[in-house]
Amino acid sequence: MNEGWEIMMELKNFMEDVVLGKLDKVLDQYPDCCRCDQCRRDIAILALNHLPAHYSSTEKGEIFTRVQAMSLEYEVEVIQQIAKAIELVSAHPRHEKRA
Numbered sequence: 544m545n546e547g548w549e550i551m552m553e554l555k556n557f558m559e560d561v562v563l564g565k566l567d568k569v570l571d572q573y574p575d576c577c578r579c580d581q582c583r584r585d586i587a588i589l590a591l592n593h594l595p596a597h598y599s600s601t602e603k604g605e606i607f608t609r610v611q612a613m614s615l616e617y618e619v620e621v622i623q624q625i626a627k628a629i630e631l632v633s634a635h636p637r638h639e640k641r642a
């Protein structure tokens with residue numbers, strides 16, 4: 544393992560936790576959207592690609608407070624991006640539609 548990789552392992556994108564924390568809440572408003580792991584992952588990735596990444600080194604105990612603060616700061620933007628991603632993924636799911 545080289546040094547660069549070790550540094551990467553210490554970095555965490557807090558936006559991931561913010562998006563994942565709000566995903567189910569937004570999905571509740573789209574009862575027709577598939578909620579399988581694949582679609583949920585696609586939705587999260589699409590939303591994250593349109594949101595600024597917030598990398599920081601992870602220090603235990605600090606993560607929760609940082610995510611809480613960012614959730615408030617980016618609430619509207621995060622919900623908008625998740626909603627857009629849900630619409631895209633429900634229109635073009637990567638698997639066969641299930642009954």
Ligand SMILES: [Zn+2]
Nearest residue numbers: 577578579582
């Ligand atoms: Zn699905």
